[in-house]
Amino acid sequence: MKIKTVLFFCFCFVLFAFQLATEKPFVVPKGWPKPTYDFSKNPLNENTIELGRTLFYEPMLSRNNIVSCASCHSQYTAFTHVDHALSHGIEDKIGTRNSPALINLAWQQFFMWDGAVNHLDVQALAPIANPVEMDENISNVVKITTLKTLPNAFLQAFGDSVVTGEHTLKALSQFMLTLVSHNSKYDSVMRKEAVFTSQENNGYLLFKKNCASCHTEPLFTNNEFKSNGLPIDTTLNDYGRFGITKNAKDSLKFKVPSLRNIEFSYPYMHDGRFKKLSEVLKHYTTGALHNQALSKELQNPIVLNANERVDIVAFLLTLTDRSFLFNPNFSYPKNLFSTQRRIKKSSASITLTNIIKNEL
Amino acid sequence: MKKFRFVVFFIFSLIQFVSAQSDSTITVSFVAHYNGKNVDLSDSSFVANDSNHLQIDALRFYVSNICFLKNGTVVLPEKNSFHLIDASNKNSQTLSIKNTNKINFDELSFSLGIDSTTNVSGAMGADLDPTKGMYWTWQSGYINFKLEGKSNNCPTRNHAFEFHLGGYQTPFNCLKTATLKTTNQKIIIVVFDINQFLSVVDLSTLNQIMSPSKTAVLLSEQAIKSFKIIDP
Numbered sequence: 001m002k003i004k005t006v007l008f009f010c011f012c013f014v015l016f017a018f019q020l021a022t023e024k025p026f027v028v029p030k031g032w033p034k035p036t037y038d039f040s041k042n043p044l045n046e047n048t049i050e051l052g053r054t055l056f057y058e059p060m061l062s063r064n065n066i067v068s069c070a071s072c073h074s075q076y077t078a079f080t081h082v083d084h085a086l087s088h089g090i091e092d093k094i095g096t097r098n099s100p101a102l103i104n105l106a107w108q109q110f111f112m113w114d115g116a117v118n119h120l121d122v123q124a125l126a127p128i129a130n131p132v133e134m135d136e137n138i139s140n141v142v143k144i145t146t147l148k149t150l151p152n153a154f155l156q157a158f159g160d161s162v163v164t165g166e167h168t169l170k171a172l173s174q175f176m177l178t179l180v181s182h183n184s185k186y187d188s189v190m191r192k193e194a195v196f197t198s199q200e201n202n203g204y205l206l207f208k209k210n211c212a213s214c215h216t217e218p219l220f221t222n223n224e225f226k227s228n229g230l231p232i233d234t235t236l237n238d239y240g241r242f243g244i245t246k247n248a249k250d251s252l253k254f255k256v257p258s259l260r261n262i263e264f265s266y267p268y269m270h271d272g273r274f275k276k277l278s279e280v281l282k283h284y285t286t287g288a289l290h291n292q293a294l295s296k297e298l299q300n301p302i303v304l305n306a307n308e309r310v311d312i313v314a315f316l317l318t319l320t321d322r323s324f325l326f327n328p329n330f331s332y333p334k335n336l337f338s339t340q341r342r343i344k345k346s347s348a349s350i351t352l353t354n355i356i357k358n359e360l
Numbered sequence: 361m362k363k364f365r366f367v368v369f370f371i372f373s374l375i376q377f378v379s380a381q382s383d384s385t386i387t388v389s390f391v392a393h394y395n396g397k398n399v400d401l402s403d404s405s406f407v408a409n410d411s412n413h414l415q416i417d418a419l420r421f422y423v424s425n426i427c428f429l430k431n432g433t434v435v436l437p438e439k440n441s442f443h444l445i446d447a448s449n450k451n452s453q454t455l456s457i458k459n460t461n462k463i464n465f466d467e468l469s470f471s472l473g474i475d476s477t478t479n480v481s482g483a484m485g486a487d488l489d490p491t492k493g494m495y496w497t498w499q500s501g502y503i504n505f506k507l508e509g510k511s512n513n514c515p516t517r518n519h520a521f522e523f524h525l526g527g528y529q530t531p532f533n534c535l536k537t538a539t540l541k542t543t544n545q546k547i548i549i550v551v552f553d554i555n556q557f558l559s560v561v562d563l564s565t566l567n568q569i570m571s572p573s574k575t576a577v578l579l580s581e582q583a584i585k586s587f588k589i590i591d592p
Contacts, residue, residue: 041482118500121482125490129497139491165491169483244499245529246573 022046026106029182031190032218035106037120037177042170044177048157050333052175055168057332060144062090062134069127069172072099075330078261079103079179085272089133096236098272101265103181103258103324107219113254113270114240115225124172138165181260181324182218189318190218196318203315206308210284213297214256220319225253226295229288233271240270252293263320277316281309386457387547388426388468390445392419394554401448405509412563416554418508419447420494421583422473422487426457428465429539435463442474444487444494459545468548469539472584473504476535479528501526501572504534505583507554513563521563525580527572534576536584547592556586 024044028035055061059068072087073079079102081087087099097113111117117126127133128141146163155161157171186204188194196204207215216222225241232238232252241250254270268274274283285304288294304312324330392399399406399416406416423443428436438457446452474488479501483490494503505525514521527534542548560582569576 038482116499118480119482122490122495122500125495125497138497139493142491164485165489166483166485169490173483246532 024049026177027180029180029187029218032182033107036109037106037173039177042121042173044174045157047153048171048174049178050175051153051157052171052173053330054153054333055145055172056175061128061136061141063136064090066090067134069124070332072127072133073102075327076264076325077101078181078265078325080265082264082266085267087272089127089130090135093132095130095132096238097270098267100255100257101261102176102179103260104219105179106177107223109223110225110255114244115255116244120173120176121169123176124169138168141165142168179324179330181321183323184260184321185318186315187218187321197314199311199314200318201315202308203311203313204318206304206312207315210302210304211312214295215259220259221256224256225250226256226297227252227293228254228284229290229294229298230269230273230283231289233273236271238271253295259316260319261321261325263317264325277313278309281312285309384459384462386428386459386545387454388457389454389547389549390423390552391453391549392416392447392552392554399447399554400450402450412512413510414558415510416447416507417510418506419552419554421445421505421552422494422502423455423470424474424478425469425471425537426455427469428459428463429467429469430463430465432467434469435465441470442478442487444492464545466541466543467539468542468550468589469537470550471535471537472580472587473526473535474502474528476528476533478502496526496571499571501528504580507557511563514567515564516567521567522570523561523579524570525576525583527576529572532572532574532577534572534580536580538584538587540587540589542589544592549590549592551588551590552583553586553588557583 022045024046026035026039026044056069056073059065059071061068067090072081072089074081081099084094085098086094086096088094100111100113105111105120108120109118111120111123112126117123125138128136128138142163142165145168152161154163154167154171158167160167185194185196185200189196214222214224214226227240230252239251241253241255242248244250262268262277266275266277268277268280274280281304284298284302288298288301290299290301394406394408394414394416395410397406397408399419401416401419408414408416421444423445424441426438426441426443427434436457436459443455444452478484478488488502494506495501496503503524503526505523507521507523509521510519511521512519525534540550557579561579566575569579
């Protein structure tokens, strides 16, 4: 009889454990293409997303426990680092590129300006290891995470309390995959819930004529690598994609970035050389170098007068998505500060060593 | 009747037990040699007694897609075949492969490194976990093969050399496959001959490879040629 009771409780516990991991299917906005990310290999669930979010804001991922992913990817600036042409990391060391905005990553095949990273899961390895970003290695991250935080969080996220590199990275992916921006004014207009002003509308028409071949709707990128005629900065000598493929055809090519939330993601270009959108438009109309490397889309000069450029900027501002920039689900998990935290839908409380007090 | 059933059951179990015991497992061991000596890095570096004071500090490589062949046809492929072999970790060097149907074979085939599909499929676990130190961070991709050491021939700092071979994209795909004859059906010992690998390397000029390149491909070809099967 006793054994039966024990078995019954075991059964209840297992059932309960399954309930903890609430699956959260990824929602593709209406009319959008199929995501590139293979969700079958890393199905989203609330606990894993929450774990990924905690790790994203976790400064222990850096050597000196100060720099987190969010240091260079701040939500309020569309998950990028503003105000600096080249982003800075650990001990104020300055990198060689402008950090990219983290938006709609489920549709991206390559990451980094030069596509050095081939999958979202392995993206985090690069900034963690980079000596001017977080200067740590994933083995240490796993050790520290095992020792100091969240063993139950891994159990609830993956059904296994052992912290591994794979699970750490997959949790980070899950959080980043939820960073979908699809509620800008532009989206409302497309859904016929709002209308453009006549200036925005004129900007939209000009945009479709001159810019959309690379910044293709609805993601506002074609996810390709292009040379856009920027003169090379001889202090950096950054040849972009060429550094990865060693193929001369890829010289000076950089990934076409999405333009969503561009109002907040300044400065612009891989080296952050332009502070304002008006400078970007000036570059495309008068500044692009017409050399061999220049992408075919830009071979015919873009002709826009000053008013037309202003109209295009007015349109670009309709790509701002406040429900994305201020979404509380993406922001700093305040429970990081408490010594006891709860994972959603779980009655089991999870002890998180207070990382602020117990710095290594 | 009951007794009869019991006896049948007993005999059946015995057969099962015996057949399981009669060892349907193939043991494949990977070891490294230098001048015929076993290179075991479990406790310390290996120092060769030669004029250049060659020292081996690390030797790690991925063996994948292990298959057994008969007359040139694959008769027994290992499922989910990814193994990190580490000269400093004895446990990693011996693999057990089930041969339940006791299939006969005359060749062993394996790849040195990780295939391109796996390379673009995101975070992996077990031996493929990026914490194993065999994954590049600045550019995605597995490091197929690592050989690190010192030699007086190297004009580098501390006379160190470092060969990290990898790359999955053409034209720098470093995945190479070896197919080796074997007579033994139970215990197979595969030797990686460091002499042979280094025989094409002039350490005074070639001592640092840490990214996919043409040289990495050439060295990967040399590495795969440096495997041979010896009698147990």
